[in-house]
Amino acid sequence: GAVVSQHPSRVICKxxxxxxxxxxxxxxxxTTMFWYRQFPKKSLMLMATSNEGSKATYEQGxxxxxxxxxxxxxxxxxxxxxxxxxxxxxxxxxxxxxGNYGYxxxxxxxLTVV
Amino acid sequence: DQQxxxxxxxxxxxxxxxxxxxxxxxxxxxDYFLWYKKYPAEGPTFLISISSIKDxxxxxxxxxxxxxxxxxxxxxxxxxxxxxxxxYFCAASGSVGTSYGKLTFGQGTILTxxx
Numbered sequence: 001g002a003v004v005s006q007h008p009s010r011v012i013c014k015x016x017x018x019x020x021x022x023x024x025x026x027x028x029x030x031t032t033m034f035w036y037r038q039f040p041k042k043s044l045m046l047m048a049t050s051n052e053g054s055k056a057t058y059e060q061g062x063x064x065x066x067x068x069x070x071x072x073x074x075x076x077x078x079x080x081x082x083x084x085x086x087x088x089x090x091x092x093x094x095x096x097x098x099g100n101y102g103y104x105x106x107x108x109x110x111l112t113v114v
Numbered sequence: 115d116q117q118x119x120x121x122x123x124x125x126x127x128x129x130x131x132x133x134x135x136x137x138x139x140x141x142x143x144x145d146y147f148l149w150y151k152k153y154p155a156e157g158p159t160f161l162i163s164i165s166s167i168k169d170x171x172x173x174x175x176x177x178x179x180x181x182x183x184x185x186x187x188x189x190x191x192x193x194x195x196x197x198x199x200x201x202y203f204c205a206a207s208g209s210v211g212t213s214y215g216k217l218t219f220g221q222g223t224i225l226t227x228x229x
Contacts, residue, residue, distance in 0.1 A: 006157070034216065043203065091155070093158070103160065105157035105158045
């Protein structure tokens with residue numbers, strides 16, 4: 001089946017630094033990828049839609065300058081959390097759309113900002 | 115504005131019995147619904163889905179029922195097994211408008227199946 005690889009699975013960074021999270025579709029091309037964030041004991045909230053070759057579409061309330069998304073190829077989207085703060089600590093998950101509602105999720109990245 | 119709601123934060127079931135997880139939605143543009151299973155610190159795993167043109171879809175021990183008039187869906191797991199213990203999310207998507215291609219998730223229900 002389709003596989004989406006997300007890296008790293010865990011990252012601890014100092015406040016003020018930037019962290020990049022990668023999301024790769026391993027055996028299919030994904031023109032669209034989605035980035036979600038999950039707070040403890042909460043639902044997964046869509047942050048943005050990553051479109052290959054064009055700008056990402058951000059959901060209301062998500063700071064695009066804070067969460068930089070790059071979808072440079074049909075198999076790779078990256079999310080960079082810039083100038084991270086402790087409140088950015090969360091579980092970030094990407095998903096890729098295979099079309100016809102075939103969504104495959106990455107394994108997630110646990111970000112801790114200290 | 116919670117467009118997809120799972121009002122039961124947790125459910126405890128005996129092994130072998132039926133687990134019923136419920137989900138309600140408010141956006142009438144949603145026409146595709148999915149259930150995911152999630153373990154801590156892992157991404158969601160797809161379980162089963164249903165299109166709004168159907169009212170039931172079955173896959174092994176998992177059956178999803180959709181009641182469009184009530185904007186309600188449910189996931190039935192029978193028989194329940196201890197390995198089913200996880201957080202279950204329902205999600206909805208639409209084929210048109212602003213909900214196209216995006217998944218809106220419920221808050222999740224923690225299912226615990228006791229041996």
